[in-house]
Amino acid sequence: MLAETDPGASGAPHPLAPVPYSVRAVATETPDTTTLVLEPVGSRRIGRPTPGQFVMLYAFGVGESPIGVAGGNSDGQLVHTVRNVGKVTNALSHLTPGDTVGVRGPYGHGWPIAEATGRDLVIVAGGLGLPPLRPVIYQLFAHRESYGRVEIIYGARTPKDLVYYDEVQSWRRRNDLRLQVTVDAAGRDWYGDVGVVTTRLPDARFDAGRTTAFVCGPEIMMRLTAQALVGRGVAPDGVWISMERNMKCAVGFCGHCQFGPSFVCRDGPVLRYDRVAPLLRLREV
Amino acid sequence: MTDETDPNVVEAVREHPFFHGFDPEFVHAICRQAVERHFAAEDLLAKEGSVAEVFYVVLEGKVALEIGAADNPHLTVQTVGPGEVLGWSWLVPPHRWRFDARALKPTRATALHAEVLRRTLAGHPAWGYQFLVRFMPVLAERLENTRIQLLDIHAR
Numbered sequence: 001m002l003a004e005t006d007p008g009a010s011g012a013p014h015p016l017a018p019v020p021y022s023v024r025a026v027a028t029e030t031p032d033t034t035t036l037v038l039e040p041v042g043s044r045r046i047g048r049p050t051p052g053q054f055v056m057l058y059a060f061g062v063g064e065s066p067i068g069v070a071g072g073n074s075d076g077q078l079v080h081t082v083r084n085v086g087k088v089t090n091a092l093s094h095l096t097p098g099d100t101v102g103v104r105g106p107y108g109h110g111w112p113i114a115e116a117t118g119r120d121l122v123i124v125a126g127g128l129g130l131p132p133l134r135p136v137i138y139q140l141f142a143h144r145e146s147y148g149r150v151e152i153i154y155g156a157r158t159p160k161d162l163v164y165y166d167e168v169q170s171w172r173r174r175n176d177l178r179l180q181v182t183v184d185a186a187g188r189d190w191y192g193d194v195g196v197v198t199t200r201l202p203d204a205r206f207d208a209g210r211t212t213a214f215v216c217g218p219e220i221m222m223r224l225t226a227q228a229l230v231g232r233g234v235a236p237d238g239v240w241i242s243m244e245r246n247m248k249c250a251v252g253f254c255g256h257c258q259f260g261p262s263f264v265c266r267d268g269p270v271l272r273y274d275r276v277a278p279l280l281r282l283r284e285v
Numbered sequence: 286m287t288d289e290t291d292p293n294v295v296e297a298v299r300e301h302p303f304f305h306g307f308d309p310e311f312v313h314a315i316c317r318q319a320v321e322r323h324f325a326a327e328d329l330l331a332k333e334g335s336v337a338e339v340f341y342v343v344l345e346g347k348v349a350l351e352i353g354a355a356d357n358p359h360l361t362v363q364t365v366g367p368g369e370v371l372g373w374s375w376l377v378p379p380h381r382w383r384f385d386a387r388a389l390k391p392t393r394a395t396a397l398h399a400e401v402l403r404r405t406l407a408g409h410p411a412w413g414y415q416f417l418v419r420f421m422p423v424l425a426e427r428l429e430n431t432r433i434q435l436l437d438i439h440a441r
Contacts, residue, residue, distance in 0.1 A: 188359045194364045217439075218439060
């Protein structure tokens, strides 16, 4: 029976089989956060991810971890930013150029950028919530005329926890968007805003009636930001958040990432706020 | 401080978002002895422990609220900018600043005289109530934000 349902038996790649990628470059973002640029080793490559999707990165001999896609190109290059928080991410964080990792995916549903066409866009990122939103921002830059006003709000714990620092500063020089960067606490060497990301929303300029918001970060931050956006008049079905759960198989088989009626790997990770808001208030979901 | 009421100060306060909708007579009353102050970057607007003689209405610039921590004597926990107000120590005994407030860039603010404010609010309870109804959400929001900061959500 297994042979009949095993895609590998028919010669097609097994859905859980990783594709080898080579580490092209490594950049240290913060003391515990690293950005990896990956390239396919041979002719095999995964499909091109859409903004907001994730892949499973396999540190050979250690294990797999779901990692959001922070960038890439049509040649199959992938960019991932990884925080060292466990065994697998520790291994990924210590990769060096020339090392090989396994990649499978891309998985899940990403940001509904097409649905935001013609609307104002508010992008709110907290901490490592910026990498999954980075492809949205570059797609936005490539088709800037397709959107109304754009507000980007990025918050982190401290200035040294800000990722893509120079890149974000370059966004500040654009005159077709507003960027606010804030940190929760800072020393005297920081001259920017201090306060949680929600404190920057009152300064954000958008027409609430025609605004789509993409929010990514710690779950509490997303909940409070979504509430604040709705409080400013943004329709709950115009707010999208990217959930993070314990994803194992990434293809809806195992159920590890169940979130109420949804599997985050299959139905998310990007979910519409009005559909998940009641679940965000429940403990142990 | 002066006993005169500067019409430019009254106008600036009246136009400030915090005071939108207040009785013009109230605004005029609390602007007695008020002055506009200009601060260069790094200037202190308030010093922790000193008498809180003013309530700042921030018009331009950016101000960092700093507390001393064991590993950082100047930890900024919040910044305040145009459209916001600064300070509640003038209202709550013993009327001493609970933090340092330092200009991060050239800053312009109206300094409302604390004693004038307290006397006006106490002497006209309807105004006093209206002011507190406006002021409490500011304090509540800052308390809420402090709670979120204490959760240290980015470290999870």
